[in-house]
Amino acid sequence: MNAKVIWAVLAILIIGAIGWYAFSAERAVAPTEADAAANTEPAPAEETSGDEPFAALITYTDDGFSPASVTVNRGETVRFVNQSARGMWVGSDDHPTHTQYDGTSTREHCADGTNTTGTFDQCRAAATGESWEYAFEKSGTFGFHNHMGASNTGTVIVQ
Amino acid sequence: MTNPLRLPPSELLLRLALALSFLYPAVSALSDPYAWVGYFPSFVLDLAGNDLLALHLWGVLEAALALWVLFGKRVLVPSALMAVALILVVAVNPEQFPVLFRDVSIAFAAAALAWMHRPHGT
Numbered sequence: 001m002n003a004k005v006i007w008a009v010l011a012i013l014i015i016g017a018i019g020w021y022a023f024s025a026e027r028a029v030a031p032t033e034a035d036a037a038a039n040t041e042p043a044p045a046e047e048t049s050g051d052e053p054f055a056a057l058i059t060y061t062d063d064g065f066s067p068a069s070v071t072v073n074r075g076e077t078v079r080f081v082n083q084s085a086r087g088m089w090v091g092s093d094d095h096p097t098h099t100q101y102d103g104t105s106t107r108e109h110c111a112d113g114t115n116t117t118g119t120f121d122q123c124r125a126a127a128t129g130e131s132w133e134y135a136f137e138k139s140g141t142f143g144f145h146n147h148m149g150a151s152n153t154g155t156v157i158v159q
Numbered sequence: 160m161t162n163p164l165r166l167p168p169s170e171l172l173l174r175l176a177l178a179l180s181f182l183y184p185a186v187s188a189l190s191d192p193y194a195w196v197g198y199f200p201s202f203v204l205d206l207a208g209n210d211l212l213a214l215h216l217w218g219v220l221e222a223a224l225a226l227w228v229l230f231g232k233r234v235l236v237p238s239a240l241m242a243v244a245l246i247l248v249v250a251v252n253p254e255q256f257p258v259l260f261r262d263v264s265i266a267f268a269a270a271a272l273a274w275m276h277r278p279h280g281t
Contacts, residue, residue, distance in 0.1 A: 007163065015182070062201065086201065086210075089193065094258050096194035106194070125193065145254065148210075150197035153254045 054079040054133055058154065060088045060146065065154040073159050077135040080122075087125035089147035090132060096150070101142055120144065160230050173272045174229050177241055180265050181225040185218035200251045228272070235276040242269035 055076035059066050062084045072078060082088035092101035099105050101120035109117040113124035122132050125148055136142070136158040145153040163171050188195045196204070196214045207213030224244075227237040245266035249259045 014179075015186070086204075095197055095255055146197065147193055148197050149201060150255050151200065151252050 053077065056156075057081065060084050060090075060152070062086070064152040065144075065146075068153070069155040069157065071157040071159060072136060074139050075135065075137060076158075077133050078156055079131055079133045080126075081131040082126045082128055085128060087127060087146075087148045088122075088130070088132075089125040090120075090122045090134070090144055091147045092120040093143035093145060093153070095145050096147065098147070122147075161232055161234075163229060170272070170275065173268055173275075174234070177238065177265065177269055177272065178225040178229040181221040181228075181241065185221040185225070188214050188218050198248060198252055198255070233276070235273050235278075238269045238272040238276065242266045242273060245269065 055072040056070040056078045058070060058078060058080050060080060060082045065080075070078060080088065080090050091098040091106070094100060097105040097107075098109075098119070098121045102109075102117070104117055104119055106121065106123070109115060109119050109121060110123035115121055115123040120134055120136070120142060122134075126132055136156060139158045142156045142158065143153060144156065145151075163174065166174070184195055192211055192214050196210050199210070199213060199217075204210050204213050207216070224237045224241055228234055228241065231237065245262045249256065249262050249266075252259055
């Protein structure tokens with residue numbers, strides 16, 4: 001058989017295999033202005049009613065997460081607020097699979113922008129001004145990062 | 160155009176390794192862009208003005224390099240560019256080194272291919 005035919009078939013098979021695997025992944029969901037308007041959380045309740053809906057507040061700016069490390073008790077909630085000019089998608093390390101918290105990957109626990117298993121993964125990008133909360137139900141030290149800017153990282157220590 | 164079938168097996172394997180490592184991100188970014196855009200430093204995204212535009216332009220470049228290194232001539236150029244690109248990816252994402260350390264290995268493979276094709280080299 002002509003070598004060119006062999007290589008054409010091989011190239012098609014390789015590209016087809018790569019394409020099949022790549023497109024079998026769930027699509028990531030980008031933030032929209034409507035999402036931001038619908039999901040922006042109100043100001044922390046302790047400022048208005050004295051309640052404590054979250055134990056720690058982490059702000060995401062263009063310089064990264066601040067504070068980069070917080071310590072909470074098991075069962076407590078951490079709120080992440082996006083005050084950067086970019087999207088914020090908080091996810092457990094490692095990037096991009098987010099498997100550290102419970103061993104499942106984004107392909108397994110994110111579907112159409114929704115977290116289907118309750119793991120430490122926002123599963124969608126929050127627009128500027130939007131926030132996201134997560135209640136840590138198990139103890140440990142959990143690294144996280146912004147899925148849309150993986151060099152920005154932090155740590156939540158759950159006692 | 161080079162017929163890869165006529166290459167020594169060791170060089171063919173090197174070229175295949177590099178081509179695959181550059182083709183997969185380019186194709187995967189079409190369906191899961193935010194798994195890849197996170198590796199871009201923000202100043203690059205700011206320069207492009209649009210995250211996905213930057214991502215897919217980079218994807219086109221990756222695919223071109225992959226095809227060049229697999230089928231093209233003067234392989235010194237794409238393999239050297241690949242080595243530099245891989246090191247840059249690691250350099251701008253030091254926090255992700257536990258994952259990206261493999262890029263250093265691939266960069267060495269690219270450097271080896273470049274070395275094989277250096278002027279008057281063997």
